[in-house]
Amino acid sequence: MAPPVVQPLDEREMSAWHALIHAHSRVIRRLEAELEAEHGLSLPAYEVLAHLSMAPGERLRMSELAVHAVLSPSGLTRLVDKLGREGLVSRDRCSADARVVYAVLTPLGRTRLDAAYPTHLRGVREHYIDLLSGEQRDAVADALGGIVEHSQKECEAAVAAECEVAEAEMVTEPA
Amino acid sequence: MAPPVVQPLDEREMSAWHALIHAHSRVIRRLEAELEAEHGLSLPAYEVLAHLSMAPGERLRMSELAVHAVLSPSGLTRLVDKLGREGLVSRDRCSADARVVYAVLTPLGRTRLDAAYPTHLRGVREHYIDLLSGEQRDAVADALGGIVEHSQKECEAAVAAECEVAEAEMVTEPA
DNA sequence: CCAGATTTATTGCGTGCGCAAGTACCCGCC
DNA sequence: GGCGGGTACTTGCGCACGCAATAAATCTGG
Numbered sequence: 001m002a003p004p005v006v007q008p009l010d011e012r013e014m015s016a017w018h019a020l021i022h023a024h025s026r027v028i029r030r031l032e033a034e035l036e037a038e039h040g041l042s043l044p045a046y047e048v049l050a051h052l053s054m055a056p057g058e059r060l061r062m063s064e065l066a067v068h069a070v071l072s073p074s075g076l077t078r079l080v081d082k083l084g085r086e087g088l089v090s091r092d093r094c095s096a097d098a099r100v101v102y103a104v105l106t107p108l109g110r111t112r113l114d115a116a117y118p119t120h121l122r123g124v125r126e127h128y129i130d131l132l133s134g135e136q137r138d139a140v141a142d143a144l145g146g147i148v149e150h151s152q153k154e155c156e157a158a159v160a161a162e163c164e165v166a167e168a169e170m171v172t173e174p175a
Numbered sequence: 176m177a178p179p180v181v182q183p184l185d186e187r188e189m190s191a192w193h194a195l196i197h198a199h200s201r202v203i204r205r206l207e208a209e210l211e212a213e214h215g216l217s218l219p220a221y222e223v224l225a226h227l228s229m230a231p232g233e234r235l236r237m238s239e240l241a242v243h244a245v246l247s248p249s250g251l252t253r254l255v256d257k258l259g260r261e262g263l264v265s266r267d268r269c270s271a272d273a274r275v276v277y278a279v280l281t282p283l284g285r286t287r288l289d290a291a292y293p294t295h296l297r298g299v300r301e302h303y304i305d306l307l308s309g310e311q312r313d314a315v316a317d318a319l320g321g322i323v324e325h326s327q328k329e330c331e332a333a334v335a336a337e338c339e340v341a342e343a344e345m346v347t348e349p350a
Numbered sequence: 351c352c353a354g355a356t357t358t359a360t361t362g363c364g365t366g367c368g369c370a371a372g373t374a375c376c377c378g379c380c
Numbered sequence: 381g382g383c384g385g386g387t388a389c390t391t392g393c394g395c396a397c398g399c400a401a402t403a404a405a406t407c408t409g410g
Binding site for chain 2: 399400404406
């Protein structure tokens, strides 16, 4: 019952923390502002189009898209609604499994994406990549990439744990 | 007028970009979920309380607070409204300059912050800091910190540029 | 000393988005 | 073969937040 004394953040740790928060905020804000001003696309919208364009058949399931774009399933549904109204993507129900929906890039969507690509690329370079040395870039990719991986594993572990709990309940309350 | 051909992102650059986006998203989501569940505080709310607690007199101007917390001025006004309704901060008009208002931490706010601190600390460690080696941590702080600084300088430069434009207009259209 | 420009904070408005509940569908088991 | 349990997406709801316009106070030049 002794409180699990956690070491307070020292100055370096603190600065690594604030750096993540503030750098992300600054980079994203600028990039999004440019994308919005020049092409009327939000960053999530751009990312959806970009991921679709790289997928085989320029189509992806909603759930896959939600993972790539950083969006909840419901957020993605609404975003695809919006892009659909603008004619940039269309929906396509899967014939094999009527639950799944594919988002498909339309020719117009491809055109808009191609137009927006230089803006996005320039923004990412100007506000982020080109401000880092090669070593810094690799170090960041390595460090933060590791966090992403770790986080994914923990999610899977959490799901597994839930299953075990469910099984335990099956035993505890056999109804 | 030749299009300023910008080098496409190679694989390493791409991965540094995605790492930033996804790592940020994952870390923030987890931390915020824990903070919300255990103490009913959003991450921005926690940060406002934390910054106030470290300020002299536990008080800070709205505008300063907006810079530290990652929030627009309007966002901050509303957040302070909300924290005020919960009794965690109070507003205090500055006697010297009636335009500025100070947000000050109340005793109740201090209590809530103290209660939430371990959760926040544990979250930052568990989902971020402790997943990095010492070198990685310093490299990230260095690289991303540099981006923040650069971005600040650019903002100042942009403001200066606006002034020049304004001056130029003064000359162009002397009314 | 006052009119206009500037700074500081707030409000109107619209939008984006996450959670939880709902719907439609697939699958395995009796 | 149909029924209970999961899966994939959508919708209801509410809130947070950014931008632009506004209000109030201060500063500055004539």
